[in-house]
Amino acid sequence: MPSYTAPTRDMQFILHDVLNVSEQDTPGYAELDREFTSAVLGEAGKISSEVLSPLNPVGDSEGCVLENGVVRTPKGFKAAFDQVREGGWTALDLPEEYGGQNMPYVLGTAVGEMFSGANQAFTMYQGLTHGAASAILVHGSDQQKETYLPKMFSCEWTGTMNLTEPHCGTDLGLMRTKAEPQDDGSYLLTGQKIFISSGEHDMADNIVHLVLAKIPGGPEGIKGVSLFIVPKFIVKDDGSLGDRNGVTCGKIEEKMGIHGNSTCVMNYDGATGWLLGEEHKGMRAMFTMMNEARIGVGMQGLAQAEVAYQNALAYAKDRLQGRAVTGTENPDGPADPLIVHPDIRRSLMDQKSFIEGARAFMLWGAELIDRSHRGEDAAAEGLISLMTPVIKGFITDEGYDMTVLAQQVYGGHGYIEEWGMSQFTRDARIAMIYEGANGVQALDLVGRKLAQDSGKHVMAFFEMIKTFLKENEGDEALKKDFLDPLKAASKDLQASAMFFMQNGMKNPNAALAGSYDFMHLFGHVCLGLMWARMAKASHAALEAGTTDEAFYKTKLATGRFYMKRRLPATALHLARIESGAEPVMELDAEAF
Numbered sequence: 001m002p003s004y005t006a007p008t009r010d011m012q013f014i015l016h017d018v019l020n021v022s023e024q025d026t027p028g029y030a031e032l033d034r035e036f037t038s039a040v041l042g043e044a045g046k047i048s049s050e051v052l053s054p055l056n057p058v059g060d061s062e063g064c065v066l067e068n069g070v071v072r073t074p075k076g077f078k079a080a081f082d083q084v085r086e087g088g089w090t091a092l093d094l095p096e097e098y099g100g101q102n103m104p105y106v107l108g109t110a111v112g113e114m115f116s117g118a119n120q121a122f123t124m125y126q127g128l129t130h131g132a133a134s135a136i137l138v139h140g141s142d143q144q145k146e147t148y149l150p151k152m153f154s155c156e157w158t159g160t161m162n163l164t165e166p167h168c169g170t171d172l173g174l175m176r177t178k179a180e181p182q183d184d185g186s187y188l189l190t191g192q193k194i195f196i197s198s199g200e201h202d203m204a205d206n207i208v209h210l211v212l213a214k215i216p217g218g219p220e221g222i223k224g225v226s227l228f229i230v231p232k233f234i235v236k237d238d239g240s241l242g243d244r245n246g247v248t249c250g251k252i253e254e255k256m257g258i259h260g261n262s263t264c265v266m267n268y269d270g271a272t273g274w275l276l277g278e279e280h281k282g283m284r285a286m287f288t289m290m291n292e293a294r295i296g297v298g299m300q301g302l303a304q305a306e307v308a309y310q311n312a313l314a315y316a317k318d319r320l321q322g323r324a325v326t327g328t329e330n331p332d333g334p335a336d337p338l339i340v341h342p343d344i345r346r347s348l349m350d351q352k353s354f355i356e357g358a359r360a361f362m363l364w365g366a367e368l369i370d371r372s373h374r375g376e377d378a379a380a381e382g383l384i385s386l387m388t389p390v391i392k393g394f395i396t397d398e399g400y401d402m403t404v405l406a407q408q409v410y411g412g413h414g415y416i417e418e419w420g421m422s423q424f425t426r427d428a429r430i431a432m433i434y435e436g437a438n439g440v441q442a443l444d445l446v447g448r449k450l451a452q453d454s455g456k457h458v459m460a461f462f463e464m465i466k467t468f469l470k471e472n473e474g475d476e477a478l479k480k481d482f483l484d485p486l487k488a489a490s491k492d493l494q495a496s497a498m499f500f501m502q503n504g505m506k507n508p509n510a511a512l513a514g515s516y517d518f519m520h521l522f523g524h525v526c527l528g529l530m531w532a533r534m535a536k537a538s539h540a541a542l543e544a545g546t547t548d549e550a551f552y553k554t555k556l557a558t559g560r561f562y563m564k565r566r567l568p569a570t571a572l573h574l575a576r577i578e579s580g581a582e583p584v585m586e587l588d589a590e591a592f
């Protein structure tokens, strides 16, 4: 069976050597010294590998079962959920006022990667609750906050997000669920939502659904959508649970992966709901949840790549097949281990260099969120808004590819369920689809985010890279291996942005035909920047006489691999983008 070991050392390196968190002036960061983060990450790592990881294959093979309207989660899930809850892990980075621990989001993100890597399906129950609670925190009335947040922070009540309907997923303006106003200020919701993650289960006393619906008579399309709080059990004035609300789970979906998470058809038959935020401004309120969820989904891509890589690496060192072409390396055995073969090395290096770069990118993104929320830094907010579709789309696409590479290291055994490798690939696949399919992330990036605030944020991104290159141009140790490749890749990114500016207005298809390539090009540049920053930090540690020389030297070699072998992908993406709309759109639909 596969195992999971939390990548605590690597996280500590990123937090302290690269991001220098405890030296930042973001509120709450001064407490993040090495000892503190080591203690938190150490404990989270223990739960991940000892409690959540062993339940991962159980969740996969047992799945969830719907019986008499109640969903039974896999054996052991409830006890583990209680343990996570009692350990205070569910509201690590949420405000103290409602029972959270008020730690920075960057630390919550590192812990989230561990939990997701150990058991993605399980972690989704608390992840969705976190998102729903955040939306109530930002958009709820004082009474709504007091009613729901303490129980949601502790995950005694869990949360969901209900957008998708049978006929609409991306195009939510087509939504049919309706919410009719009642004299007492509440609404009655009627309609059907599908694919609702954690929609019904047996691990919490109440489930708080956030539901998008249209109030009759409102504006057409997406502008007429409002957001409602619809609890499974109505909450009485004294906070105790009252009547069962008119919301039920009609079915749970059979699906490719994340079997331990219940994906539910939710039927709203005159269910009582309360408006969250303003009428017809539902998408705005839901976006609080969706932006957070998109970052969280990007993290799932990274987390599945990490756990798959860990197991592939162990297998590559253990499995004996063939002899090294340069001479026997295991003379006492019948063959050499897989890891001697250059093609297996290529695969492992692809995985390792992506994972470590993506982890730095995720934690940098989380740091920007802290700067924007805690430090009210508008530039950080603009940057993370620009990069959110890149984090979601690029990391989940690449993360999935890495699980396939890891599976391939096992040969046929990777395809056989007994070894557990197929679960990582199956679980990782959904991250490319939900929270806005990756094609839609690319559309958001090119169609909206690039031009947002007259292109201010993308210009700031380019400026940031330019400044980094300039500040370090005299550093000979960095120049050839890190700065030059980063400069070339960022030129490709600028050229593609220029292409969109010059051609996008004349022919929108020219921009959209290249949007997916742009998202990946952008992702590579972000990882290139991260590797350059990590290389700089590694050189500094080596020069300072670190006692952990092997770690920093390995880091530098891994970074050089990324810069040489993966970053040049930007040139291919640029060539595709500059080919414009024609090769993509030339055929009539009938010609396919």
Ligand SMILES: Cc1cc2nc3c(=O)[nH]c(=O)nc-3n(C[C@H](O)[C@H](O)[C@H](O)COP(=O)(O)OP(=O)(O)OC[C@H]3O[C@@H](n4cnc5c(N)ncnc54)[C@H](O)[C@@H]3O)c2cc1C
Binding pocket: 161, 162, 163, 164, 167, 168, 169, 170, 171, 194, 195, 196, 197, 198, 255, 263, 430, 433, 434, 435, 436, 437, 438, 439, 440, 443
């Ligand atoms: C396991 C699972 C869990 C889920 N959990 C939730 C949940 O908790 N809550 C919830 O509300 N939903 C959930 N979803 C739904 C999920 O978010 C949607 O499936 C997803 O957003 C895509 O919507 P769709 O399936 O209707 O595809 P469609 O919208 O029909 O899109 C089909 C394809 O066309 C592409 N496409 C669509 N429009 C455009 C366009 N304008 N330009 C270019 N390409 C386009 C999309 O990228 C996609 O590849 C879940 C789905 C699954 C499978």
